[in-house]
Amino acid sequence: MKKRRLVMRTAILVILFAAVAYTLYANFNKENVHKVQIGKEAPDFVLVDMDGKEHQLSDYKGQGVFLNFWGTWCKPCEKEMPFINNQYEQFKNQGVQTIAVNISESNLAVNKFIERHGMTFPVVIDKNEDVKAAYGIGPLPATFLINPEGEVVKYHTGTLTEPMVKDFMTQIKP
Structure with a gap:
């Protein structure tokens, strides 16, 4: 015993x-963990938005891309979405695009979130978490700034304020 x-x-x-x-x-x-390096080309991907339209990152060359990884359950993500949406509306006609990549949630949950927050920018879902893995995403929210040449110029993890979002979009404006 x-x-x-x-x-x-x-x-x-x-x-x-x-x-x-x-x-x-x-x-x-x-x-x-982060596989994406500042100053290097951002990994290309193709994801489908909530309207069924494909978004390929390389199609946005010549424009700045504000690439945000998020989840509906993430309170900091929820807090920053109105700021991102406001600045998207200000910068979308100035050569800055926003893509919000949801990490493997259902279309229903994502659509309800979009409606509740009045999001007008493209929202795509990374169903298999391939893009998450390619970018080495850890905690959410995570944001990458990609310049018009397709290079990553900044990586930020954590909640964004509206002045931060405006500053980030200004940095990648062509």
Whole structure:
């Protein structure tokens, strides 16, 4: 009986040690997760918006692209959407496009969110999380600024304020 208890305790300790080691490793290497580098070309992708229209990033060359990754469950994402929408309306005719990439949620949930917040910019869903993986997205919201040449000029994670969104869109305006 004592030997069995010792084996169980040892197994539990080994599992706990492995979990702690993995957590430490993941935290120390989280800066290396982002596959997209500033100054390099943004990975191309094709995703379909809520109206069934395809959006291919490379089609936007010559324009700045404000690329925002988000989720309907994400409170910081919800907070910044009105700011993004307001600035989209200001910059859409000045060569700055906005694409909001939802991470693998249902069309129903995304459409309800769009209606509730009156979003007018293109919203696409990354159903298989391929684009999320290509961009090395961790916590949401995450925003990439892509210049008219197709290069990533900035990466920001966390909630955006309206002045930040305006500044970011000004930075990528042709």
